[in-house]
Structure formats: C-alpha cells, structure tokens
Amino acid sequence: MADLLDDSEIEAQLPDDWDRDGDEIVRTYEFDSYLPGVGFASGIGGIAEDAWHHPEITITWGEVEVRLTTHDAGGITEKDIDLAERFDDVYE
Numbered sequence: 001m002a003d004l005l006d007d008s009e010i011e012a013q014l015p016d017d018w019d020r021d022g023d024e025i026v027r028t029y030e031f032d033s034y035l036p037g038v039g040f041a042s043g044i045g046g047i048a049e050d051a052w053h054h055p056e057i058t059i060t061w062g063e064v065e066v067r068l069t070t071h072d073a074g075g076i077t078e079k080d081i082d083l084a085e086r087f088d089d090v091y092e
C-alpha cells in the first residue's frame with residue numbers, strides 16, 4: 001500500500017494549480033462550455049481506471065472539479081500526486 005505523505009512532502013510535491021484540502025488534493029479545470037468538461041472527465045476517468053486509482057469528479061457548466069485522495073491509506077500519497085500530473089497533461 002502507498003505510504004502517506006507528510007505535510008512538507010505534500011507542499012513540496014503538489015503540482016501547480018492544485019490545492020490541498022485536508023486529506024485531499026483538488027483542482028478545478030475550466031472550459032468554454034459543458035461538453036468539453038464532460039469529454040475531459042471521460043478522458044481522466046480512463047486514466048484513473050488504468051491506474052486503478054479513482055478521483056471524485058464534479059462536472060458543472062464550464063468547470064470540472066477533481067479531488068484525489070488515497071482511500072486505502074486514509075490520506076494523500078504519491079498515487080494522488082502522480083495522477084494529478086497525468087490529468088494536467090491531458091488538460092494542457
């Protein structure tokens with residue numbers, strides 16, 4: 001099982017545009033309308049499934065909020081950081 005990161009590790013490793021919210025890391029991606037966000041969510045969902053590590057995704061008009069935590073570890077691990085970076089690559 002992945003080891004929990006401590007506060008300093010999280011601060012050091014948190015990718016740009018992501019914030020820490022307790023035991024989760026979160027980013028809100030912005031889009032011009034609704035369906036591009038739906039497509040993005042589908043794409044990152046496939047990445048998550050391949051990684052077998054799943055975010056909480058909230059789709060609204062023009063925005064997709066993504067929250068990551070490692071449930072099995074009870075907090076933030078490398079798995080969350082790695083997936084956040086992969087999601088950012090899809091968005092850029």
Ligand SMILES: C[C@H](O)[C@H](O)[C@H]1CNC2=NC(N)=NC(=O)C2=N1
Nearest residue numbers: 052053054055069070071072073
């Ligand atoms: C039962 C299943 O293997 C577990 O829920 C997996 C799948 N996806 C997961 N996703 C996340 N975010 N954290 C986990 O600990 C996790 N574990």
